[in-house]
Amino acid sequence: MRAASGSSSARALADGAVAHGELLPAELVARVPHREKLVLSFVLAFLEANALPAQLLVNGGYVRDLLLGSVPDDLDLSLCLRECDPAVTVATVMHGLPGFALERPELNVSSVTITTILSDASKDKNVDTAKAHLVVGSPPERIEVDFMPTIGEETYDEFNRVPERDVRGTPEQDALRRDLTIGAMLLHVFQPRGSGPSGGGGAAAPEAAAEALQWRLLDFYGGLADLQRRVLRSPYPAGADASLVRASVLRYAEERELARKMGLLPSDGAAGSPARSDSPAPAGAAGEGAEALQVVWWIKVLRDDPLRVLRALRFSAKLGFQLHSSFWLAVPFALSSLQSKVAGSRKKDELVKIARAGREPLLTFLDLSFGFPLPNATCGGGGLPCLAPALFGGADPKGVAQFLSPAIVTPPEGANLSPSSASPSSASPPPFLHHSELPPSCELLLPSPVDPAGLPPLGAPPPFSSAAMRAAAAKLPQAVPEEEALGAALAAAIYSCRLAPPAPPPPPGARSAADALAAGAADAAMCEVMAACDGLSASNEMRQSAHTPLWCVKALLDTPPQLGMFELLATAASRGDGGQRRVGGREFGELLHMWQSLKLASLFAPDGAWCGVGGAARRTPGYLPDFILELAGTRCERPTLLRLREQLQLLQRDGPPISGEALGALPSLPPHLRGTMIACLHVLCRIEGAIAPLSDKASLRSFLEEHALLDALDAEWYVDAGEGKEKGCKGRELRPQYEQAVNRPKPKKKGKKAE
Numbered sequence: 001m002r003a004a005s006g007s008s009s010a011r012a013l014a015d016g017a018v019a020h021g022e023l024l025p026a027e028l029v030a031r032v033p034h035r036e037k038l039v040l041s042f043v044l045a046f047l048e049a050n051a052l053p054a055q056l057l058v059n060g061g062y063v064r065d066l067l068l069g070s071v072p073d074d075l076d077l078s079l080c081l082r083e084c085d086p087a088v089t090v091a092t093v094m095h096g097l098p099g100f101a102l103e104r105p106e107l108n109v110s111s112v113t114i115t116t117i118l119s120d121a122s123k124d125k126n127v128d129t130a131k132a133h134l135v136v137g138s139p140p141e142r143i144e145v146d147f148m149p150t151i152g153e154e155t156y157d158e159f160n161r162v163p164e165r166d167v168r169g170t171p172e173q174d175a176l177r178r179d180l181t182i183g184a185m186l187l188h189v190f191q192p193r194g195s196g197p198s199g200g201g202g203a204a205a206p207e208a209a210a211e212a213l214q215w216r217l218l219d220f221y222g223g224l225a226d227l228q229r230r231v232l233r234s235p236y237p238a239g240a241d242a243s244l245v246r247a248s249v250l251r252y253a254e255e256r257e258l259a260r261k262m263g264l265l266p267s268d269g270a271a272g273s274p275a276r277s278d279s280p281a282p283a284g285a286a287g288e289g290a291e292a293l294q295v296v297w298w299i300k301v302l303r304d305d306p307l308r309v310l311r312a313l314r315f316s317a318k319l320g321f322q323l324h325s326s327f328w329l330a331v332p333f334a335l336s337s338l339q340s341k342v343a344g345s346r347k348k349d350e351l352v353k354i355a356r357a358g359r360e361p362l363l364t365f366l367d368l369s370f371g372f373p374l375p376n377a378t379c380g381g382g383g384l385p386c387l388a389p390a391l392f393g394g395a396d397p398k399g400v401a402q403f404l405s406p407a408i409v410t411p412p413e414g415a416n417l418s419p420s421s422a423s424p425s426s427a428s429p430p431p432f433l434h435h436s437e438l439p440p441s442c443e444l445l446l447p448s449p450v451d452p453a454g455l456p457p458l459g460a461p462p463p464f465s466s467a468a469m470r471a472a473a474a475k476l477p478q479a480v481p482e483e484e485a486l487g488a489a490l491a492a493a494i495y496s497c498r499l500a501p502p503a504p505p506p507p508p509g510a511r512s513a514a515d516a517l518a519a520g521a522a523d524a525a526m527c528e529v530m531a532a533c534d535g536l537s538a539s540n541e542m543r544q545s546a547h548t549p550l551w552c553v554k555a556l557l558d559t560p561p562q563l564g565m566f567e568l569l570a571t572a573a574s575r576g577d578g579g580q581r582r583v584g585g586r587e588f589g590e591l592l593h594m595w596q597s598l599k600l601a602s603l604f605a606p607d608g609a610w611c612g613v614g615g616a617a618r619r620t621p622g623y624l625p626d627f628i629l630e631l632a633g634t635r636c637e638r639p640t641l642l643r644l645r646e647q648l649q650l651l652q653r654d655g656p657p658i659s660g661e662a663l664g665a666l667p668s669l670p671p672h673l674r675g676t677m678i679a680c681l682h683v684l685c686r687i688e689g690a691i692a693p694l695s696d697k698a699s700l701r702s703f704l705e706e707h708a709l710l711d712a713l714d715a716e717w718y719v720d721a722g723e724g725k726e727k728g729c730k731g732r733e734l735r736p737q738y739e740q741a742v743n744r745p746k747p748k749k750k751g752k753k754a755e
Contacts, residue, residue: 344394393535487545548622560593
C-alpha cells in the first residue's frame, strides 16, 4: 500500500500536478490520516468561531514526507496572525482550545491538553510556541501537535547575537527561515466556503467537513524542484541585493576574515562569489548574484543553529539526496559553535535518528563525517580537517565540551590535497557532491562522475579507511537496537582512523609487532569513543556498544596468561572422542580468554544450544563476536584473524548446561576460581564435543574422574601438591599464580567511563 502511495506521489510530481499555489491532488490528500484532518478541522472551527482571520499552515517534514509518498508524522502547525489583533498570540489561541473542545463535542475532539507554552528554547529565540495533546476520533486517539507563529523579520541588537523575531511574519518569510528547501514548503489548509463543521443545518457534518478540507501548496523557494532533483540546499531570498545580504549576515570581523579566506568576498567590485549553483533559481535571482545569495544565506542558516549541519547530513544519508556544493562553503562558519557550544544531547538525538534510518544511511553518514575533507581555509591554523570532531562530542550537562581529537583525522604532513584542490576546470561542473557513490577505499576520494570544480578547494583526505569501517560493520547483526548499532559503528569508524599509539617492543610471547600495534590502536580508540560519548551525553547502551568491542579487540590481541591448569585441561580434552582437533595448553588458554572476553556464555540457551546475538536474552550491549573479530581483522595480521575465526567457530558449538551447584564435586576449588572453572568446563566440553549435562555434583565428579582431573587440579592449585586435599581449600597455601581470579575485569556501567 505504501509503495503504491509513493508511486502516486512520484507521478504527481513528475506530471506537474503539484505546483506552488495549487491545490494538492485528491490522491495525495487521501494519504493524510483522518484523525489529523479532524485536528485541522477543529482548529479551523475555533478560528472561525472566534472571528480570527488567521491562516492555518502545515509545515516542515510533514509536507516533505507527504510529497515523497512516505507516511507523514509529527504534525507541526503554523498560525499566520498577521491580520489579527496584536493581543492575539499563539498562547491566547492555546488557552482557548481546551474549553472549545468541551463546548463543541460534535467536532470529535474530546479533550485538549496544553503541555508547554513558550519553551525555554523558544524563549531564547524569542518565539511564541506551544505543544498540545488532542484526543480525537472514535475510538479515541491521542495526537501531539506543535503550534508556532509564522516568523518574519529578524532584528539584531548591537550587543546580542540572538535576534528579536517578528512573530507576525508572512508564510513566505517564515519559509525562508527553514534550513532546507524540501522542508520549507507549507500547506495552507482551509475550508471551502460554506462547508465548515456545524452542529446545526446548512454546514457540513464534522466528519464530512474534515474530509472536505482544501490543501494549497506554498513552495516559495524551489522545494518541489529539489525533491525531483534529489538535492539538498537552503532557501535564499529571491531577488535580494547580494551585497546587502552579505553585510547583514557577515556582521563580525572574524566571519568576514573567514569569508575572505574562502574566496566569498567580491574583489574589484564584483557582485558575486566563486560559489556555484545551477539549482533552479527563484524568479528575480540570476547569475552570480544568485550564487552568492545561496552560499551567504546558507551561512546564516547554519550559524543560526549549527545543529543544522548534522540535520543536513542526516537527511542526505536517510533520503539518499545529494548535498549542494555550497553546503561545504557554508559549513566552516558554524564549525566552532557546532563543536563546543551545541549541547551534546541534541547531537545524540540526531545521531540516533540516523541509526534508525538503517545501516547504509548510518555508514554513509560516517563516510561523510570522517572521510570527506573540509575546505582548505578550515583545515589550517588549528582548524578541523573533517566534520567528525565537531559532530561526535559537545557540551555535557556541566557545560564542559568533550569531543574526538582532531589528530586522529588530521592528514600527515605533506599529504596530497584532494582532487578538488586543483584549479577549477572550464567545464560546467555539477552543483552537488554525489556522496552515495563514494568508493570504499582507504583514501576517501571524490567519485568519478563528479567534476571537482563543482566543489570548493578541499584539504587533503583524512586518514580514514571507509573500506575497513564497512568491512567490520558488515558483521553487525541487523537485529541490534539502533543505539547499539550507532555505538558499534562509531567504534568501527574511529578504529579506521589514524591511531598512532606508542610502539614499544612486543612483550615476550606476543603474536607479532603488528598485532601489538593493533591492540594499542584499540586502546587509543577507547579513549576517543569515551570522550565522544561523554560529550554526547550518550546513553549507557550506546557507551557500552562503542567501548566494549574495542576493549574486546585489545583483549583478544593481547597475550593471555598461561597457567598449568590449562595444560591439564588440554590433555583431558584429548581423551574425548568428539572428533575435534587437539589443542595444547597455550591454545586452551586462548580459547578460555576468548570465551570470557566475549561473554560467550550469554549467547547460549539454558540447554547449551547456541542462539547467537539475535536470540540471546542475557546479552550485554556491545558483545557482538563476529563484529569484534572483523574489527580486529582490519588491523591485525591475517593469520591472527584466521586463528581467531577458527577458535570462535569451535566455541560456538553446542555444549552442556553446567550448574554452579555441580562445583561441589571439587571441594578444594578456591572460591575466587569458581567462575574460571565453569568457563574452563565450557571450553573443554566444546573442544571434545561433550553435550551431557553437568548440572549436579555427581555428574561433574564422574566427568572429572573420567578425565583424570580431580586429583590433578588439586595438585596444580596448591603448594602441598594435593597432599592436603582432604581438607578442601581451607588453610592451604595456593600457588602464587592462582591467588587471584583469572576472570577479566569488566567495564564500568551506568554511563561512567570504563576502566
